[in-house]
Amino acid sequence: MATRLLRVPPPEELLRPLAVPERLLLGPGPSNVPRRVQAAGGRQILGHMHPEMLQVMDEIKAGIQYAFQTRNRLTLAISGSGHSAMEAALFNLLEQGDTVLVAINGIWGQRAAEIARRLGANVCELLKPPGKYFTLQDIEQGLVQHKPLVLFITHGESSSGVLQPLEGLGKLCHRHGCLLLVDSVASLGGAPIFMDQQEIDVLYSGSQKVLNAPPGSAPISFSERAREKLLRRKTKPLSFYLDMGLLANYWGCDGEPRRYHHTAPINSFFSLRESLAMLAERGLENSWERHRANCTRLCQGLLAMGLELFVEEEKARLPTITTVKVPEGYDWKDITAFLMKNRGMEVAGGLGPTVGKVLRIGLMGCNSTSDNVDRVLRALQDALKRCHRSRL
Amino acid sequence: MATRLLRVPPPEELLRPLAVPERLLLGPGPSNVPRRVQAAGGRQILGHMHPEMLQVMDEIKAGIQYAFQTRNRLTLAISGSGHSAMEAALFNLLEQGDTVLVAINGIWGQRAAEIARRLGANVCELLKPPGKYFTLQDIEQGLVQHKPLVLFITHGESSSGVLQPLEGLGKLCHRHGCLLLVDSVASLGGAPIFMDQQEIDVLYSGSQKVLNAPPGSAPISFSERAREKLLRRKTKPLSFYLDMGLLANYWGCDGEPRRYHHTAPINSFFSLRESLAMLAERGLENSWERHRANCTRLCQGLLAMGLELFVEEEKARLPTITTVKVPEGYDWKDITAFLMKNRGMEVAGGLGPTVGKVLRIGLMGCNSTSDNVDRVLRALQDALKRCHRSRL
Numbered sequence: 001m002a003t004r005l006l007r008v009p010p011p012e013e014l015l016r017p018l019a020v021p022e023r024l025l026l027g028p029g030p031s032n033v034p035r036r037v038q039a040a041g042g043r044q045i046l047g048h049m050h051p052e053m054l055q056v057m058d059e060i061k062a063g064i065q066y067a068f069q070t071r072n073r074l075t076l077a078i079s080g081s082g083h084s085a086m087e088a089a090l091f092n093l094l095e096q097g098d099t100v101l102v103a104i105n106g107i108w109g110q111r112a113a114e115i116a117r118r119l120g121a122n123v124c125e126l127l128k129p130p131g132k133y134f135t136l137q138d139i140e141q142g143l144v145q146h147k148p149l150v151l152f153i154t155h156g157e158s159s160s161g162v163l164q165p166l167e168g169l170g171k172l173c174h175r176h177g178c179l180l181l182v183d184s185v186a187s188l189g190g191a192p193i194f195m196d197q198q199e200i201d202v203l204y205s206g207s208q209k210v211l212n213a214p215p216g217s218a219p220i221s222f223s224e225r226a227r228e229k230l231l232r233r234k235t236k237p238l239s240f241y242l243d244m245g246l247l248a249n250y251w252g253c254d255g256e257p258r259r260y261h262h263t264a265p266i267n268s269f270f271s272l273r274e275s276l277a278m279l280a281e282r283g284l285e286n287s288w289e290r291h292r293a294n295c296t297r298l299c300q301g302l303l304a305m306g307l308e309l310f311v312e313e314e315k316a317r318l319p320t321i322t323t324v325k326v327p328e329g330y331d332w333k334d335i336t337a338f339l340m341k342n343r344g345m346e347v348a349g350g351l352g353p354t355v356g357k358v359l360r361i362g363l364m365g366c367n368s369t370s371d372n373v374d375r376v377l378r379a380l381q382d383a384l385k386r387c388h389r390s391r392l
Numbered sequence: 393m394a395t396r397l398l399r400v401p402p403p404e405e406l407l408r409p410l411a412v413p414e415r416l417l418l419g420p421g422p423s424n425v426p427r428r429v430q431a432a433g434g435r436q437i438l439g440h441m442h443p444e445m446l447q448v449m450d451e452i453k454a455g456i457q458y459a460f461q462t463r464n465r466l467t468l469a470i471s472g473s474g475h476s477a478m479e480a481a482l483f484n485l486l487e488q489g490d491t492v493l494v495a496i497n498g499i500w501g502q503r504a505a506e507i508a509r510r511l512g513a514n515v516c517e518l519l520k521p522p523g524k525y526f527t528l529q530d531i532e533q534g535l536v537q538h539k540p541l542v543l544f545i546t547h548g549e550s551s552s553g554v555l556q557p558l559e560g561l562g563k564l565c566h567r568h569g570c571l572l573l574v575d576s577v578a579s580l581g582g583a584p585i586f587m588d589q590q591e592i593d594v595l596y597s598g599s600q601k602v603l604n605a606p607p608g609s610a611p612i613s614f615s616e617r618a619r620e621k622l623l624r625r626k627t628k629p630l631s632f633y634l635d636m637g638l639l640a641n642y643w644g645c646d647g648e649p650r651r652y653h654h655t656a657p658i659n660s661f662f663s664l665r666e667s668l669a670m671l672a673e674r675g676l677e678n679s680w681e682r683h684r685a686n687c688t689r690l691c692q693g694l695l696a697m698g699l700e701l702f703v704e705e706e707k708a709r710l711p712t713i714t715t716v717k718v719p720e721g722y723d724w725k726d727i728t729a730f731l732m733k734n735r736g737m738e739v740a741g742g743l744g745p746t747v748g749k750v751l752r753i754g755l756m757g758c759n760s761t762s763d764n765v766d767r768v769l770r771a772l773q774d775a776l777k778r779c780h781r782s783r784l
Contacts, residue, residue: 038434044415059406065400266606280407
């Protein structure tokens with residue numbers, strides 16, 4: 001039947017079995033996946049328009065509304081990683097020439113600025129060194145100076161380990177006619193956030209951090225104010241895949257009959273549904289408290305070892321990811337390699353502006369336990385004994 | 393610790409267990425997932441930059457090169473559905489003002505034209521009624537008239553059930569200084585395609601059709617000619633998430649050290665790896681022959697029942713998805729609803745230009761068996777007995 005002959009043979013390496021070692025993932029994400037969420041991801045699939053699937057999507061929507069503390073009807077999960085949710089937010093909120101103010105104190109602000117530039121927005125930057133957060137005064141100066149339509153800010157800066165205070169920010173933005181867009185990929189479920197009460201206009205997160213689902217889906221929600229900006233657009237969003245109007249219909253957010261838009265990642269949604277169910281069962285407040293307590297225990301342990309934390313102010317430390325300075329006489333790569341090789345444990349180096357300066361230890365969702373704190377502290381102690389390089 | 397009180401309570405529906413019924417998915421996709429691929433998707437995850445994960449990605453790359461019959465080094469899987477691969481192809485190949493000729497004989501051409509328009513390309517359309525394919529003469533006329541830089545065409549038109557002949561098309565395009573972009577989402581593994589020998593410049597597919605992996609990852613490959621067009625771009629692609637230059641680095645296609653770009657959907661990649669391994673074990677030629685034989689058996693059965701096939705010419709019928717006209721006196725929705733309710737079986741109605749006109753029966757990958765052919769024919773016979781509506 002084929003008119004031609006195969007010239008590329010079946011690859012040898014695919015004839016060997018899939019090899020996946022066990023790892024304790026204490027980096028900045030992904031985190032480990034609990035058995036129940038894994039099992040959901042391994043189930044037989046459904047059609048993407050079957051009523052039972054639409055029901056699962058409705059449940060995800062309710063779960064996100066709980067996790068975000070919002071009643072926004074335009075709430076759904078993007079079919080991609082947290083990064084694609086960042087693009088979805090910017091692609092939909094901004095049109096060519098719109099002014100956006102991006103608060104940059106680590107890699108996520110840098111990325112948001114890069115994406116906004118690609119789509120032709122007028123990008124203004126508000127800068128702080130990694131490890132620092134923005135005060136209301138910093139933000140107000142930026143708003144007055146640049147008169148942006150949208151402010152982008154990161155709640156959990158996973159590259160530096162900073163938790164950005166959000167109280168008062170929404171009100172401030174609204175007083176200046178600006179929408180507030182918040183990245184909570186690394187913080188959601190690990191630190192308090194109240195989308196409606198804090199007047200956040202667009203909030204997104206990822207599945208693979210505190211939620212402990214595999215990467216590949218990303219919660220997002222738009223306030224009424226943000227939705228009105230979408231309705232006022234003069235041009236269509238550049239991406240059809242990430243067009244919130246079309247997604248809103250597919251997710252049943254617009255009151256219209258649901259139409260096919262794209263084939264959703266069914267199993268990723270099963271996993272996300274289960275991870276949101278586990279968060280609902282545990283309760284947000286318990287989850288926040290657990291992350292706070294284990295982060296405190298970790299920080300105390302690190303300080304007791306004579307190490308220095310990268311974020312000086314205690315209240316500015318992200319409860320999900322702790323950054324500790326690479327001590328003198330060490331190469332960070334030796335330490336992470338030792339932990340990976342000898343303990344099957346992931347601890348990460350820096351990212352973007354913190355490369356070479358810090359180690360990043362993540363305790364997220366089911367990985368945030370006192371046992372894991374003790375385990376990583378012991379392992380780190382062993383690593384420091386073995387990896388000293390001074391006089392090289 | 394939280395300064396505010398929760399106002400959105402944990403949703404009731406999330407406290408109930410996840411409910412997923414068993415289904416035989418004989419629509420246009422997704423198709424059922426074999427146990428081995430399911431198991432891979434349910435495994436514990438790895439970090440997205442761990443050497444074992446990069447190894448899995450290398451194996452996926454080799455598997456795609458086999459499935460596509462290409463030696464292109466710029467070969468990888470997009471972290472999204474087949475639809476996002478369509479966007480990746482267009483976002484990277486086209487710049488504002490570039491002329492693209494889109495061959496439209498169903499929904500996929502319509503979508504490609506819509507996406508290309510959003511990104512500011514000069515879109516010319518070449519039209520055929522659904523159920524028909526394009527001849528070399530049709531295409532040559534379009535190339536001469538519009539002088540496009542890129543031609544988009546669909547190999548397996550899943551909305552109409554048409555298989556587009558590709559022989560000679562690449563050569564023709566190249567004679568006219570045009571790149572050939574082919575959508576093989578619904579056909580890959582089910583009908584012969586030889587990317588290199590047929591001089592296809594960009595080819596993409598999805599995971600959830602013949603490959604029998606869950607939706608959420610999408611194979612794509614660029615020829616050297618296409619890669620050169622990417623290198624000549626004056627502007628960056630609009631999407632950072634789908635930027636092939638950045639993805640090429642993350643996938644080890646550019647010879648540089650791999651850098652973090654986004655968090656890949658680890659489990660989707662595990663599943664895709666296993667489904668590509670199964671295809672390599674079975675052999676492409678066996679897979680093509682299996683789809684051909686079962687499609688022929690299905691068509692004969694449908695004709696024997698007195699039904700009429702939507703695609704008249706036998707050689708133009710897509711071996712993976714068969715379109716049959718809705719017989720007079722029936723509403724298609726009654727038939728699909730009967731099959732779903734009483735047989736747990738998905739058969740789909742039309743899509744886009746074929747809505748209301750056809751039923752679509754998919755036999756893809758592990759679902760392409762003679763047992764399934766007999767099962768769907770019997771079920772359809774029962775449905776036709778029960779669902780007659782004449783004189784309503």
